Amino acid sequence: MSIPTHLIRNFSIIAHIDHGKSTLADRLLDATGALTDRERRAQFMDSMDLERERGITIKAATVRLSYLAEDGETYELNLIDTPGHVDFHYEVSRSLAACEGAVLVVDASQGVEAQTLANVYLAVNNNLAIVPVINKIDLPAADPESVRQQIEDVVGIDASGAILASAKEGIGIHEILEAIVKRLPPPVGDAGKPLRVLLLDSWYDAYRGVVILVRVIDGTVRPKQKIRLMAAAREYEIQTIGAFAPFAREIPELGPGEVGFLTAAIKDVADARVGDTITEAGAPQVTPLPGFQPAKPMVFAGIFPVDSARYEDLRDALDKLRLNDASFSREPESSAALGFGFRCGFLGLLHMEIVQERLEREYNLALISTAPTVIYEVLQTDGKVLQLDNPAKLPASNYIEEIREPIIVANILTPPAYVGNVITLCEEKRG
Numbered sequence: 246m247s248i249p250t251h252l253i254r255n256f257s258i259i260a261h262i263d264h265g266k267s268t269l270a271d272r273l274l275d276a277t278g279a280l281t282d283r284e285r286r287a288q289f290m291d292s293m294d295l296e297r298e299r300g301i302t303i304k305a306a307t308v309r310l311s312y313l314a315e316d317g318e319t320y321e322l323n324l325i326d327t328p329g330h331v332d333f334h335y336e337v338s339r340s341l342a343a344c345e346g347a348v349l350v351v352d353a354s355q356g357v358e359a360q361t362l363a364n365v366y367l368a369v370n371n372n373l374a375i376v377p378v379i380n381k382i383d384l385p386a387a388d389p390e391s392v393r394q395q396i397e398d399v400v401g402i403d404a405s406g407a408i409l410a411s412a413k414e415g416i417g418i419h420e421i422l423e424a425i426v427k428r429l430p431p432p433v434g435d436a437g438k439p440l441r442v443l444l445l446d447s448w449y450d451a452y453r454g455v456v457i458l459v460r461v462i463d464g465t466v467r468p469k470q471k472i473r474l475m476a477a478a479r480e481y482e483i484q485t486i487g488a489f490a491p492f493a494r495e496i497p498e499l500g501p502g503e504v505g506f507l508t509a510a511i512k513d514v515a516d517a518r519v520g521d522t523i524t525e526a527g528a529p530q531v532t533p534l535p536g537f538q539p540a541k542p543m544v545f546a547g548i549f550p551v552d553s554a555r556y557e558d559l560r561d562a563l564d565k566l567r568l569n570d571a572s573f574s575r576e577p578e579s580s581a582a583l584g585f586g587f588r589c590g591f592l593g594l595l596h597m598e599i600v601q602e603r604l605e606r607e608y609n610l611a612l613i614s615t616a617p618t619v620i621y622e623v624l625q626t627d628g629k630v631l632q633l634d635n636p637a638k639l640p641a642s643n644y645i646e647e648i649r650e651p652i653i654v655a656n657i658l659t660p661p662a663y664v665g666n667v668i669t670l671c672e673e674k675r676g
């Protein structure tokens with residue numbers, strides 16, 4: 246029997262970049278005894294080398310914790326640590342779809358910042374309950390009370406119950422765990438209903454093939470069960486079921502409300518699409534889950550192998566990497582100077598840099614990329630408007646009436662003391 250849903254809590258940790266999400270996750274792992282001394286290392290959730298080198302989270306990561314609460318019950322907590330940088334917000338939006346609640350971390354010395362707001366709105370739109378945490382109260386510049394006021398005024402949520410914490414010093418951790426159990430709702434799900442499972446994330450493992458991270462909505466998944474990936478319209482047999490506790494471990498089943506992974510000898514990476522619904526093979530009609538909004542690339546660049554003989558390897562690597570990051574787009578491109586490659590779209594410049602580095606490191610490729618561009622609109626002399634992400638597609642100049650580049654309308658509010666500098670900066674940046 247899987248664990249009853251009232252003892253499960255699924256939550257994401259969300260915040261602006263560097264406000265201390267991954268450090269807080271470390272403390273929650275410590276407080277629940279998830280790691281032995283030998284296994285412990287700082288920023289445990291940032292498992293990718295790139296994340297550790299840069300000190301930022303790139304991929305959302307999930308762990309399962311077992312917490313004995315004050316009420317005497319042992320809860321299963323599924324924690325998702327999310328990235329704070331705006332270029333990886335697609336990770337946040339997917340993570341929130343797996344949760345009933347969110348722990349909102351705000352840095353006591355920085356206060357509410359852009360991604361604090363953006364991520365809270367995502368959480369609120371997903372109807373999640375929110376536990377605000379004011380972190381880094383150990384810093385001399387910390388001003389928790391005005392940050393509390395700011396959360397109420399700017400974010401617009403009740404912050405009277407915000408927990409004062411220091412993830413670095415381990416202050417407030419017990420209160421956070423209790424708040425997760427008491428203030429966040431359990432998942433609702435029915436073991437008796439037809440199987441419905443949300444495909445949250447996937448990645449390629451050289452030994453196991455495609456591994457899929459799932460959130461079970463209704464029903465139970467077990468090894469040997471035949472499943473159907475609805476969007477891909479393909480059927481597979483489940484081989485293994487597991488959870489990250491905190492290392493990947495095989496378990497007998499995943500019941501309603503639980504988060505874990507499964508493998509099913511999926512060879513075709515295109516079959517595992519994030520946001521897809523998994524049901525029982527040959528099952529009666531099940532309405533698919535809403536899935537995710539596709540990501541909208543903002544920055545475009547061409548990526549080419551240095552050695553043109555490795556074009557196929559690059560294509561393969563892009564397919565596999567896309568399993569793990571559905572937020573970039575790619576289409577084949579050829580250039581007279583660089584040969585065959587791909588035109589890729591990214592959520593931002595950091596995203597572009599990370600994708601290129603992951604391709605080079607994880608797939609051992611040497612790559613050249615073209616200068617990044619944004620989408621331009623071209624008004625042709627015949628009145629047609631083209632959206633171009635590639636300068637190579639520009640029509641001949643006698644057909645071009647006008648070329649428009651994207652602009653944003655922004656209002657900058659600043660104390661009078663900074664007005665001069667802000668104006669100079671705007672002018673330098675063509676504002």
Ligand SMILES: Nc1nc2c(ncn2[C@@H]2O[C@H](COP(=O)(O)OP(=O)(O)OP(=O)(O)O)[C@@H](O)[C@H]2O)c(=O)[nH]1
Pocket residue numbers: 260261262263264265266267268269288300301302303327328329330380381382383384410411412413414
């Ligand atoms: N003084 C102090 N520093 C902290 C505290 N919590 C985190 N930090 C530091 O803040 C920095 C960023 O912490 P992370 O946990 O990586 O922040 P994050 O929110 O996970 O960052 P991203 O995942 O990249 O968005 C690190 O240098 C931490 O050591 C705290 O409570 N007090």
Ligand SMILES: [Mg+2]
Pocket residue numbers: 266267268291301302326327328329
């Ligand atoms: Mg982090």
